[in-house]
Amino acid sequence: METIEYGMYTMCMIQEGNKILLQKRPGERGFPGFIAPGGKLEFPESLTEGAVREVREETGLIIKPEDLIYKGLDEYVDPQNNFRYMVFNYLACEFKGELLADPPEGDLIWVDVNEAANLPMQSWFKRRLPLFFKEGTFEISIVWDEEHQKTIEDKVRLLK
Template sequence: MCMIQQGNKILLMNRPDAKGFPGYIAPGGKVDFPESIVNGAIREVREETGLIVKDIIYKGLEESCEPNTGLRYMVFNYLATSFEGELLEHPPEGELLWVDREEALKLPMQDWFKRRFPLFFEEGTFELSEVWDEETGRILDETIKHYPAGLSQGASWAD
């Protein structure tokens, strides 16, 4: 998933019910083997919006695990602050809308995206992990971590 920011505005798409995950969401999708995760994010943005993102920053990981089925679903999240190109006139995944960042959470969107939304704009990276039960729809366990930008005091890289 890649949030695109231009000044105080962000680009969201309004996904229709038929596409799954209805409501406003950032562009994203599946990674094609053998492309890298970041190249998959760049490609998905181009396919869904027509824009070619330039300055792209890794922001964090969200994963969901379902122990009864063994499913693990991982979303790598990026923030792009520059791009080239023009928006598609007929985007394939839903209507595109530039919206003020402060107004975005007033739009209809999935709860999981609403929870993740502010993390794109905080310094450093994040990690969200949840274990959920598909039958009941309940979250059984959750871990939320924030990592500051750069190395922590006293940490160093080994040669």
């Protein structure tokens, strides 16, 4: 039986009224453009502990795990390399603290939620962005053919 490798990440959209907090990531940090805070889970932390830690490290804001709203899963599967990349997405509307003066992942900017999609960002984040604000949860599943460099399956489901 072949070993399957898993990459587990969190992303947390922070909202205050009609504004959301985004990072403007420079190209040298990877994934250039605007994006929500998040990152790789550290073993053995839970999903919510990882989301809380990433928000604190990248923004300086403090979120309680019980204030997180689970919004959905975005996964990328590469069967040829036995790899599954999973991002667990959260929304936080309650937080405390001050934004970092010199954030490690890029400038932090409060953006009107209705204007955010007009900013430069990765296509996968632009696709996911409106799903944070829909009722229920979402599931995005992409199966990739590495040999032919193309998508085999691409599904978006909105769940109750």
